[in-house]
Amino acid sequence: xxxxxxxxxxxxxxxxxxxxxxxxxxxxxxxxLIGIALAFLAVxxxxxxxxxxxxxxxxxxxxxxxxxxxxxALSAVRLTLLAxxxxxxxxxxxxxxxxxxxxxxxxxGKSVVLxxxxxxxxxxxxxxxxxxxxVFGLQGWFGEWLRDHDLKVIFAVPGxxxxxxxxxxxxxxxxxxxxxxxQGQEQxxxxxxxxxxxxxxxxxxxxxxxxxxxxxxxxxxxxxxxGEFGAVSVVSGHIRGETNTLPxxxxxxxxxxxxxxxxxxxxxxxxxxxxxxxxKYIVERRVxxxxxxxxxxxxxx
Amino acid sequence: MIFSRTxxxxxxxxxxxxLALGFTVFYLSLIVLxxxxxxxxxxxxxxWPAFVEVVTSPRVVAxxxxxxxxxxxxxxxxxxxxxxVAWVLVRYHFFGKxxxxxLVDLPFALPTAVAGITLTGLFANNGWFGQYLEPLxxxxxxxxxxxxxxxxxIGLPFVVRTVQPILEDLxxxxxxxxxxxxxxxxxxxxxxILPIVLPALLTGFALxxxxxxxxxxxxxxxxxxxxxxxxxTPLLIITKLEQYDYAGATAIAVVMLMMSFxxxxxxxxxQAWTRxxxxx
Numbered sequence: 001x002x003x004x005x006x007x008x009x010x011x012x013x014x015x016x017x018x019x020x021x022x023x024x025x026x027x028x029x030x031x032x033l034i035g036i037a038l039a040f041l042a043v044x045x046x047x048x049x050x051x052x053x054x055x056x057x058x059x060x061x062x063x064x065x066x067x068x069x070x071x072x073a074l075s076a077v078r079l080t081l082l083a084x085x086x087x088x089x090x091x092x093x094x095x096x097x098x099x100x101x102x103x104x105x106x107x108x109g110k111s112v113v114l115x116x117x118x119x120x121x122x123x124x125x126x127x128x129x130x131x132x133x134x135v136f137g138l139q140g141w142f143g144e145w146l147r148d149h150d151l152k153v154i155f156a157v158p159g160x161x162x163x164x165x166x167x168x169x170x171x172x173x174x175x176x177x178x179x180x181x182x183q184g185q186e187q188x189x190x191x192x193x194x195x196x197x198x199x200x201x202x203x204x205x206x207x208x209x210x211x212x213x214x215x216x217x218x219x220x221x222x223x224x225x226x227g228e229f230g231a232v233s234v235v236s237g238h239i240r241g242e243t244n245t246l247p248x249x250x251x252x253x254x255x256x257x258x259x260x261x262x263x264x265x266x267x268x269x270x271x272x273x274x275x276x277x278x279x280k281y282i283v284e285r286r287v288x289x290x291x292x293x294x295x296x297x298x299x300x301x
Numbered sequence: 302m303i304f305s306r307t308x309x310x311x312x313x314x315x316x317x318x319x320l321a322l323g324f325t326v327f328y329l330s331l332i333v334l335x336x337x338x339x340x341x342x343x344x345x346x347x348x349w350p351a352f353v354e355v356v357t358s359p360r361v362v363a364x365x366x367x368x369x370x371x372x373x374x375x376x377x378x379x380x381x382x383x384x385x386v387a388w389v390l391v392r393y394h395f396f397g398k399x400x401x402x403x404l405v406d407l408p409f410a411l412p413t414a415v416a417g418i419t420l421t422g423l424f425a426n427n428g429w430f431g432q433y434l435e436p437l438x439x440x441x442x443x444x445x446x447x448x449x450x451x452x453x454x455i456g457l458p459f460v461v462r463t464v465q466p467i468l469e470d471l472x473x474x475x476x477x478x479x480x481x482x483x484x485x486x487x488x489x490x491x492x493x494i495l496p497i498v499l500p501a502l503l504t505g506f507a508l509x510x511x512x513x514x515x516x517x518x519x520x521x522x523x524x525x526x527x528x529x530x531x532x533x534t535p536l537l538i539i540t541k542l543e544q545y546d547y548a549g550a551t552a553i554a555v556v557m558l559m560m561s562f563x564x565x566x567x568x569x570x571x572q573a574w575t576r577x578x579x580x581x
Contacts, residue, residue, distance in 0.1 A: 023476040025486055030393055037389040038401070040382045044454050045407050047429065048419045055422060094328045101321035107308040113325065115569070119333055122565045124515025126535035127554045130542065131336035134343050139547050141339065165332055189314050198316035220409075227412025229518035234539060247414040247518070254418050254522065263422075266415040273410035280410075281403045 052270045055263035067253075067261035068268065075241045076249035076265075079157065083232075083245060084225040087164040091221055092214070095172025100206075103180030104188065114177070120169040128166045129234025132159055155237030160245065163231040168221045175217035175287070179210055182294035209294075212286035219283065223276040227269055340558060343551045355552040364534040367445060371533075372513035375452035380506040383460025384498070390461070391468040405462070408455050413518025416454055421523040424450060443525030448533060451519040456509030463505035463575075467498050470579070500575040507571055511564040515557070 025033070057064055067073065098117060102110060120128065135141050136153035146153060153159045187209070191201045207214075229247040236243045244252065246269055253262035304319045344352060355361070389395075390402050408416065424431045424441040434441060441447050471494065479489040517535040524531040534557060541550035 023473065023480050023486075023489075033385060034389050034393055034395050037382070037386045041386065041401065041405070043430070044457055045404055048416070048423060048454070049404075049407060049411075051423055051429065052415060052419050055419075090328075094325065097321040097328075098325040100317060101325050104315050105313055105318045105322075106310040107304075107318075107322065108310065109308065113329070115565075116329055116333065118565075119337070122511055122515075122561045123337070124517065124535050124554075124557055124561070126517045126538050127340065127515070127557060130538060130550060130554050131340050133542065134339040134547065134551065135336050137547075139545070162332070166336070169332060185313070185315060192314050192316075201315070202317070223410050227410075227415075229412060229414040230516075230535065233518075234542065247412050250414045250418065251522075259418075259422070262418055266418060269412045269415050273407065273412070273415075276410040277403050277406055280406065 049270065049274075052263060052267050055260065056267035058263075059260050063260060064264045064267075067258075067264035072241050072244065073249060073265055076244045076246045077268075079160065079244065080226050080246045082157070083161050083164045084222055086161050087168055087225045088218060088221050090165060091168055092172050092218060094169075095176050095217060096214075098173045099176035099180045099210075100202075102177050103183070104185045117173050117177075118170050120166050125167060125228065125230025126234060128231035129163050132162050132166075132235055136162075154235050155239065156243060159235035160232050160243060163235045164225050164228055167228050167231050168224045171221035171224065172214065172217035175213045175220075176210055179213045179287070179291055179294060180206070182291060183209055183297070184294075186297075210290065212283055212290055216280070216283045216287050219276055219279050223273065226272060337558075340551055340554050343547065344555045347548050347552060351548075352552050355549045356556050360528055360532070361534070361537060361553060363529045364532050364537050367448060367531065368514060368534045371445065371448040371452050372510050375449055375456055375513050376506050376510035378453050379456045379460050379509045380502060383457070383505060383509075384464055384502060387461045387464040387468055391465060406458050408457050413455065413516070414522070417451065417519040417522030420451055420454060420519065421447070424523065442523050443531070445524075445531045447523035447525065448520050448531060451523050452513035452516060455516050455519055456513050459509040459512065460502065460505030463501045463508065464498050467501045467575075467579070471497060497578070500571060500578050504568060504571040504575055507564060507568045511561065511568065514560065514564070 024030075098113070101107070102114065133140060133154055136146060136159065137143055138147065138154070140154070142153075153162070187205050188201050191205045192198075196204065227247060228245075229251075232245055233248060233251070236245070236248055238244060238248060238252065240252065246265060250262050250265050250269075253259075253265065304322050308322070309318060347355070386405065390398065390405075421428075421442050423429050424434070424447065426432065426435045426440075426442070428442070431442060439446070441450055475493055475497075476489055479493045480486075484492065515535060517533070517539075520533055521536055524533065524536075526532050526536060534553060538550045538553050538557075541547075541553065
């Protein structure tokens, strides 16, 4: 602005205040837009979130506790935790391996592998369950073989775990890959030249550089693993106390008109969702910092 | 060694390529590729006319129309309101903004079954929202409109989260230049801001649309699931499966998978366009 003013004969610069006015909406427009946006979010987010807890505690704390402290509900909690405890670490190891191969090396077919990793996100949850029925179900490829060996995958815990792994497959990988690509491989190469072994490079150089992105992926992966409904529903068989996860237990309670109990169990998962959002909010900033650092280093190099 | 020799483009001092790519491909095949190919291979058990008959039967076609139409409508609503929410979150200050910002991701984090029973409770004719809509003749729960409401909920974060970073990066000089050249605020928005956010807006729209197409959990509670009226395509797959009609279920699944893959390609193209526009 001052540079313009210094040139003789240049048009009079517009005062900053009027320019600010020209690039900002009048107050009434601002408040109208905020109002409409918040009204939309209230209908679709705030009220539903409040409603879950309102319905859960409607009949008092004792009823709430009785709905959760009940054998079928507890076994659903156990199965949900088990499925997440298997699916999340496996997808974590996969995510790290995939990111290492894709970000640190240049190879043929890389973009194909990248697309395939994202594939489970674009498949309907119902189809995610269906494909395992086609492979392991009684009429499936391995159906007879499994029956002859007295093994059960579909309508049993292994099927639930497999479906959970499928729907949470890309989470860790897709957080790590862009970050590790931006970071490049100079630091790892330097460590290697200085005599570090491959695993030393990984644990002392790579892992500390990506730890927040890794955690971010794990948080999202875990939330989906514990909340998945469609895929798990197809392979579960809905056997009470045996193959019901928490979301499936909610469905059964709801269909039996035990609305308060259904919302009590739902409030557990809603609390998990809130914890996830808080963690996500905290970790997100750190991930952005990791990414910004990686880009700075990349720009300097 | 096998991978290194055949695939690697240049020699690297870093170890672990064979192990990392080997495990990646093995796990990818085991979990994703082999099971997904099962869907396509099982369809070949049907003859072509039988396949066509299954996927074009009136009940299935009615479900496509409902699923596709509601997804489209929900994605459009999300595009409009998502852009508005992103704008308000980036440009304005108000009390509780950071909490609102964090809560936008709720549909990603909240299990679909919870969303389903909650929306049903709210929009049922005695619910908090339903009791006011019912006298107006608007039936949401246990009607096709319920499908739209559930799809709008689950697709809500996509447009906000794709448009938000673009708006944050928008150089204020552009708007100032437009203003000095005499553009009104609305003109600046239409002719300067909107073209810049358009690729991201379309990406968010496509993501929300794709998510809505496959959604199951939240919809089955609120839809009422009446054949020909409020039955979505994923539910038909389950119905066929429960009748042990594996071939029928698989045929419908293949049609849905093809739609998803086309959308995936479109989304990839849109994201490439967004990156190009952003000069990254």
